[in-house]
Amino acid sequence: MDWQSESPELWAFLESLRHGEILSGTISVIERFGVFVALDDGPGHPAFPGVGFITIPELSWRHIDDPTDVVEVGQRVSCEFLQFDTYNAEARLSLRGTQPDPFQAFADHTTVGQELRGTVTRVFPFGTFVEVGDGIEGLIPSAEVHGRLASGPGESFRPGDEATFVVTAIERPQRRMFLSRR
Known part of the structure; x- marks a missing residue:
């Protein structure tokens, strides 16, 4: 569909937004793939339940x-505009x-080699x-389970297990932390 010619008011509104x-x-519809938002200052969308x-x-x-x-559904939200x-x-x-970002705050107080209790x-x-x-x-990479590649994911851990782990790396830009068995 040519949205620009079918809905010029919508197109003009979207072009006016800045990153x-x-x-x-207001949250209008929740789907398994995302959430539609009816924007306060925006026009309606001709095909979707919200322009956001x-x-x-x-x-x-x-x-x-x-x-x-x-x-x-019905909840009021304030969101950052990412892109058109x-x-x-x-x-x-x-x-x-x-x-x-809670990861960045956590990383401010965590160092490589530090022991952490986890689930x-x-x-x-x-x-x-x-x-x-x-x-x-x-993440504990499979190769780190016992210092060798584990034979399967359930070899050492099951969801709900609690133990102490050691931080082996923190990658702030990627929001990743790697752990090893204590």
Whole structure:
């Protein structure tokens, strides 16, 4: 569809937005792939239930299983404008962009070699995720389970296991922390 000619008011509104601008609106629909937002100052969308859209990763800094863990239909939100999606004629938004990144604050007080108590959250063939703070997770690569490649993801850890781990690396730009068994 040629959104520019079909809905010139919508197109003009989206072109006027600037990266980083804060927009307010109401959550109109929650889908498994993201959340539609009816923006206060924007026109309606001819095909979607809102001119704003938040992808799942942009809802929260923390890992979430379902969008309803963060928002609900009818909720008022303020979001950061990321970009104009010209294909869908929508404003891509970020709810997490309006909140401080808890990983960076955690990294300010954590050093390589530090021991942390944690709980295993997820186990995959490539490694094990461990929560070591409020929503802060680190990865133990499979090769680090016993200093050798594990035969399978469940060899040493199961979700819910608690133990002490050592921080082996913190990568701030990528928001990653690597751990090893104590």
